[in-house]
Amino acid sequence: MPAKSIAISFLLVLLISILNPVNADEIEDLETDILNCEGIESLEFDGLAANQSVSFQVGLGPRLPGSNASSALLDSFIENNTAWNWTLDIHPYLDTNLTNLHGIYTPESNETDLPVVILAAHYDSRDRAERDDDENRTDEPIPGANDGASGVAVLSELARIVPMLGLEHEVWILLTDAEDQGVVPEMLGAKAWAQDRTQEEIDSIHAFLLVDMIGDADLQINRVYPPKVGLSETDRLWDAVDGLASSLGLVKDVTACDGSLGIDIVNVNELDGVIDDHVPMLEVGIPAIDLIDIRFGPNATKWGGYWHTHEDTPDKVSAESLTHVGHILELGLRQGSWLKDENETLDEETDNKTKETTELSIIYPILAFTFIGASLITFGILHGSVRFKR
Numbered sequence: 001m002p003a004k005s006i007a008i009s010f011l012l013v014l015l016i017s018i019l020n021p022v023n024a025d026e027i028e029d030l031e032t033d034i035l036n037c038e039g040i041e042s043l044e045f046d047g048l049a050a051n052q053s054v055s056f057q058v059g060l061g062p063r064l065p066g067s068n069a070s071s072a073l074l075d076s077f078i079e080n081n082t083a084w085n086w087t088l089d090i091h092p093y094l095d096t097n098l099t100n101l102h103g104i105y106t107p108e109s110n111e112t113d114l115p116v117v118i119l120a121a122h123y124d125s126r127d128r129a130e131r132d133d134d135e136n137r138t139d140e141p142i143p144g145a146n147d148g149a150s151g152v153a154v155l156s157e158l159a160r161i162v163p164m165l166g167l168e169h170e171v172w173i174l175l176t177d178a179e180d181q182g183v184v185p186e187m188l189g190a191k192a193w194a195q196d197r198t199q200e201e202i203d204s205i206h207a208f209l210l211v212d213m214i215g216d217a218d219l220q221i222n223r224v225y226p227p228k229v230g231l232s233e234t235d236r237l238w239d240a241v242d243g244l245a246s247s248l249g250l251v252k253d254v255t256a257c258d259g260s261l262g263i264d265i266v267n268v269n270e271l272d273g274v275i276d277d278h279v280p281m282l283e284v285g286i287p288a289i290d291l292i293d294i295r296f297g298p299n300a301t302k303w304g305g306y307w308h309t310h311e312d313t314p315d316k317v318s319a320e321s322l323t324h325v326g327h328i329l330e331l332g333l334r335q336g337s338w339l340k341d342e343n344e345t346l347d348e349e350t351d352n353k354t355k356e357t358t359e360l361s362i363i364y365p366i367l368a369f370t371f372i373g374a375s376l377i378t379f380g381i382l383h384g385s386v387r388f389k390r
């Protein structure tokens with residue numbers, strides 16, 4: 001075989017070996033997932049009570065930033081939950097009508113620097129109904145039963161339950177304001193709250209779990225991006241959602257803990273792109289996910305149906321759907337599903353070292369490839385087998 005052909009063949013083999021490295025450590029054994037049924041029989045979330053909260057909130061009127069209805073809702077939330085050993089504080093922002101509510105439950109413990117799980121929802125209702133069929137009402141505020149009140153209702157019911165769970169970590173509740181205001185919803189409350197966090201607080205937060213628009217009778221929760229698939233900090237949270245939903249019978253054709261065949265409520269294999277209150281958290285380094293149904297109403301398409309119309313009323317909200325979401329969050333708390341594994345930090349360090357080693361294993365062949373290629377080209381030039389175009 002001519003020297004030129006040998007050189008080209010050698011280069012091709014080397015290039016393929018670089019682009020397709022073989023690493024035995026990357027070949028993992030497939031394991032069958034085993035459902036964790038611990039705590040299911042103890043679930044206390046009351047979907048009917050949560051549904052009553054939806055009607056109460058809508059009955060206050062539009063919960064626009066700075067309005068009497070908004071203030072009344074926060075006062076009611078504080079009054080109803082102070083007895084459950086929550087520390088609840090209202091956080092107004094100067095020169096704006098924006099007010100967040102931040103609640104903290106700390107278990108009786110001698111330990112400090114406890115990990116934190118955050119349950120969040122926006123409590124404002126939209127200031128316009130740009131998708132309404134009646135063009136004469138598109139500038140009027142919507143009732144916001146599903147888009148706003150449903151998330152707050154779930155958190156209100158969970159606030160009653162959390163102190164009874166014997167947790168060894170803190171739980172924070174965050175009600176954000178001004179998520180749904182303006183031509184394009186701006187998430188002003190979430191942005192303000194995220195920007196106020198210290199690095200120490202950010203490091204202590206193991207999960208930020210946002211619930212929004214989760215009262216639709218035809219509930220369908222898919223995985224939301226951002227965050228992107230493959231981000232370990234949030235992959236673990238979506239994996240937890242999948243496992244919890246499977247145990248509860250909320251994943252299609254998966255046998256639940258009670259032996260029944262699961263229904264199609266949660267599907268983490270389908271992706272929906274959503275910019276919501278979880279995004280400002282991701283931007284500051286908080287692991288955050290969004291549980292949301294963006295198809296509101298029978299046979300609704302993405303961002304369709306009753307969404308941002310005057311049809312977003314309490315009669316469209318299902319106590320059963322609120323229960324499904326409430327059970328996922330409650331069971332996750334009971335099982336510790338939202339917490340990082342105690343060995344995760346060590347695993348992350350190992351992963352970083354492995355990544356560095358992998359990068360070096362790629363760089364070295366590339367350097368060798370470059371050297372050999374340059375040598376072969378020089379050889380070719382000297383022997384007339386390679387010419388540059390003039």
